[in-house]
Amino acid sequence: MAFIGNSMSFLEKIKNVILDLIFPRECIGCGTEGSYLCGDCQRKIKINRNFYCVVCKKPTHLPRICEDCGKEYRLKAVFVAADYNDKALHDLIHLLKYKFIEEASSGLGEIVINYLEQNKIFQNFDFGPDNTVFVPVPLHRKRFLNRGFNQSDLIANHLSEFYKIPKKVLISRIRNTQSQVELKKSERRENVRDAFILSADKSFDKNKKIILVDDVVTTGSTLNECAKVFLKEGFVDVYGLVVAQRED
Ligand SMILES: [Zn+2]
């Protein structure tokens, strides 16, 4: 066992050396060596302090889906941490999703935590270790194997560690849907319809508040489909939490 343990860490080291050669660890904001996003540049990323309905973009007092959109979108609210148009944030998301740099997830996790803390979201919505569960939006198996990790799962791990709130993979994606980015607004809803199922055993406590974690939200269709799985099972409080919202 010791041999396996050592060889694994040796492989890890090789992986890091290779990664450093291909993508040197330098800040995407200012180029300083050492990390993909330095502390100074992270602090410059503007955290959202104003709230709005993610479906129609109407301003709201607290984060929530407005009454009109709530007829179709059954999530109580989608929390959006920062602005996708912020260049450093955009680049960090890109490193994670398309350059497969897992480490970028910790910077994104910190940005989400800053948002939750600055806006006292956990106090306002009564989220806590005893009544809340983080659920990452799953990738289809094929996409997971291709990327080697689920970026939403990595972000959820950081949140779970910080808040001591359990992260559970309770749903899975049964259809390998086309990327939502490539589709028109009207096609997106159809694209993800019934793409998710509950993968956990049904005895799970339905009084728990579910916070679906994803990296980016666009129209909210994916989060809404995930939410529908839980609502069908009798859960009532389902929320979304994302790093940023991409424009349609
Ligand atoms: Zn920097």
Ligand SMILES: [Zn+2]
């Ligand atoms: Zn709305």
